[in-house]
Amino acid sequence: MRKLPWLGLLVVVVCLAAWEAAARSRPDLAVHFPPASAVLRALGGIVWSGDLLAHALASLRRFAEGYVLASVLAVGAGLVLGLSRRLHTLVEPLIELLRPMPSVAIIPVAILFLGIGDQMKIAVTVYACSWPILLNTIDGVRSVDRVLVATAATFRLSPWQRFWKVMLPAASPQIVTGLRVSLAIALVLVTTSEMVVSNDGLGYYVLDLQRSFQMAEMYAAVVALGLIGYGLNRLFVVLDGRVMGWYHGATRREEIP
C-alpha cells in the first residue's frame, strides 16, 4: 500500500483555508461566495435531508448504465476493428470526423430523437464514452507484439484461441486505459445532460440550487460531484491494481531504478 500523500493533502487544506479567509474578508459577496465552512455545513444539511443521496443515486444509475453499455459496445467494436485491417480502413475516416466533435453537441440532437428522459441521457453518455475506449482498444489490439503473435502461430492456436489467450490479454492494458479515461467523461455527460433537461440527478440539483439562490448548498453539491468523481476513480484504481497487477509489475521492472 502506498503511503498517504501528506504534503499533497496539506496543499488541499491550505487552499481550503485560503478560500475561508478570502470569503470572510468580503462579507458583501457572501451570497455568491460563501466561506468553506458554510459550504461544509450546507453539505451536512443536504446529506442529512436525503436530497443529495436521492439525486446522487439518480445520477449514478445513469452513469452506470451508460458506462457499462459503452464499455461493452466499444470494447467489442474495438476488438473487431483492431483485428480487421480492412474494416478499420473503411471506418477510420468516419471515426476521425466524429471523434473531435465535442460530445455534448449531440445532446440537442439526442433530445429530438429520444426525448428528454433517461434514454437520451444514457445515449449521449454511451456516445461520448465510446471514443476513448474504442480508439484505445483498436490501438491495443493492433500493437500486440509481433513476437507474441508469432508465438501463437508456432503453437498453432486457432483464431479463437489466439483471440482469447493472446490478443485480448495483451491488449488489455490499453483497453483499461480507455476505460479509465471514459470514467471521467461519463460523469461529465451525465451531469451536463441533467443540467439541460431533467427533474432529478446531481446536474439538475446543482442548477436548481443556483436558481433558487441556495448558494452554499449549490457549492456543496458541486463538492459532492467532485468527491463522487474522486471515489469512482479510486475504485477503478483499486480494481485495476487487482486485475492488471501483472502489467504494473512487468512495466515497473523495465524502469531504470
Place this chain on the structure above:
Amino acid sequence: MLEVRGLRKEFQPLSGPPVAALGDVSFRVEAGQFVSVVGPSGCGKSTLLQCLAGLLRPTAGQVLFEGREVTGPPEGLILVFQEYNRSLMAWRTVLGNVRFALEGRGASRSAMDAEARRYLELVGLGGFERHRPWELSGGMQQRVAIARALARQPNVLLMDEPFGSLDALTRIELEDTLLGLWRTLRTTILFVTHDIEEAVYLSDRVHVLSRRPARVIEDVEVTLERPRHQLTTREDPRFIKHRHRIFELISREMT
C-alpha cells in the same frame, strides 16, 4: 526430417524493386541431429527460420518437414525466439506459460500442470512455478521459453539466436543445458546464431550462409566427440580448425 530446397524469399519495399533476403538456400537436417546455421549479420537467418516454421511464405522453393511441404506452422515443429521477454506471456505465471503449450488438447488442468512442472524441472526451474516471467533473469526467462517449446514434444526445435541477448556466462550455462536436453529428449534442433564458436560447440553440422541474398556456401561437418566440454572441446585442435575455416568464410562475405 527437414529439407530445404532452393528457398528464395523476396520482400517488397515501399518503393523500388523487390529485395531478396534469401537467394537460393538448400540443405537437409537428419532426425536427431543438432544443426546450426551461421552467417554474416543481416544475411536473412531469421527470415530463413520463419520460412521453415511456416510463418513466412517463400517466394520460390520448398520446405519439406517429414516429407510434407510446409505451408503454415506444422504440428511437431516449434520456433524459439531470441526475444524471450516478448514471447512469454507476462500475465501468466511461469507454470502457466509452459502449460500454454499443452492447452486445447483435452488434457485435464492437473495433468497439464504436472507435465508443465516436469519440463520446468528439466530446464532447472523447479520451484519457480508461481513466479511471473518478468520476475526472473533473462537466462531464466529463456529457460521458461525452452521448457514451453519442449513441453509440446516437437520433433524439430527451431531456435532463432536464442542466447543472443544473454551475457557470456549465462550463455555458456544455457548451451550445456540445451545439449543435455537434446541428448535426453532426442529432439532434432536447428539452431541459428551469429556466434561461430557457439555453432561449432553445439552442432553436428554447421551451414554457413553467404551475405544476402543468402545461400549455403559451405556445409561443415563437426567431428568433435560428445559430450562436449566448455574447456576441452573449445581447446581441441579440430574445434580451432573449424572455427578458423568458418571465420574465414564469413569474413570473406563481409568485405
